[in-house]
Amino acid sequence: MQLAPLPRLLIEPAVRRALEEDLGLAGDITANAVIPDDHRSTVVMASRKDGVIAGLDAAALAFQLIDPQIVISRHVQDGQPVGAGSVIATITGPSRSILTGERTALNFLGHLSGIASVTGAIAAAIASTNASIVCTRKTTPGLRALEKYAVKAGGGGNHRFSLADAVLIKDNHIAIAGGDITTAIRRAKENAGHMVKIEVEVDTLEQLQVAMNEGVDAVLLDNMTPDMLTKAVAIVAGRAVTEASGGITPETAARIADTGVDLISVGWLTHSAPVLDIGLDYQAHLS
Known part of the structure; x- marks a missing residue:
């Protein structure tokens, strides 16, 4: 059975709260100070261990709410098992924005994938x-x-x-x-x-x-x-x-x-x- 995605309406409030918590009142002062405004990068999200992926929509939204210019290309889907070293997604866009959204995106993806992984083990x-x-x-x-x-x-x-x-x-x-x-x-x-x-x-x-x-x-x-x-x-x-x-x-x-x-x-x-x-x-x- 194909896994139906959650509506954005249910995901976005949690992602917004997490971003607001992380940004504080001044935003990402480290990335803004160290990285030139016009710098663009390609990065990948990769699994360090075997597991089952969940939370890609939340992770992608964390980046896109920071900067709509960020493009996320998924290489796996939620519910798919991955091995250690597997590339889950490629992210391209303004470097400052990518760094600003990084932790929130990984927090959601790591936490939800952890739940999916232990569930998969018992299943x-x-x-x-x-x-x-x-x-x-x-x-x-x-x-x-x-x-x-x-x-x-x-x-x-x-x-x-x-x-x-x-x-x-x-x-x-x-x-x-x-x-x-x-x-x-x-x-x-x-x-x-x-x-x-x-x-x-x-x-x-x-x-x-x-x-x-x-x-x-x-x-x-x-x-x-x-x-x-x-x-x-x-x-x-x-x-x-x-x-x-x-x-x-x-x-x-x-x-x-x-x-x-x-x-x-x-x-x-x-x-x-x-x-x-x-x-x-x-x-x-x-x-």
Whole structure:
């Protein structure tokens, strides 16, 4: 399936905020002092490590908002794996402007490619199963749309984008509602619209059975062992979507996927993925 790009309307506010933060009140005083105004260059963005690329639109926009004269030629697309040393894009234009936009562009590209890369590693580990990897709402404030897009670029899927997307009854909801799963689910059904799906978090097989008796759409199987997950999948028997969560790594994902769960949700994809090391390398001065 081809990866649909995010609308510029969703990308531009984040890129503008990042540029404003970096420019301060005086702009790039280093480039303006050191580089002649009429100097033009060609540079390339190149990956220092193997990974999966995401965030090219944000990176390109960082340069173009600084100076529309900058031209970006892409050699790969978002969602494409690259090897160490791969040239991702060639950038041509006024040298001052390129240097001014460099850090913001690389921050977006490295961060989002890092998310895509770790997502790709888990997606590859569970490729022989019927399970899919999904992210969570554990995202950087202001960057949720971009980070969830990066998960899709890595071969994953998206969980809720916001609290308004679906009902997800978690342990604290149950506790504050009186400690009874049945009561929480019935209240949700009374108050949610007919288009709203209901998921409930459980951490024991007894809680799962109660949830299934109430007819929920999905169950979040939290911190269960593979053996428990296998039993949980058997209890659900296809009547609801099953989602495993809690401490999942590329090394443990395959064993969890083998239990038959539908989804594996991983919060650290977005909140702790290491940046993919991408650099900007000078190529030539253009007369």
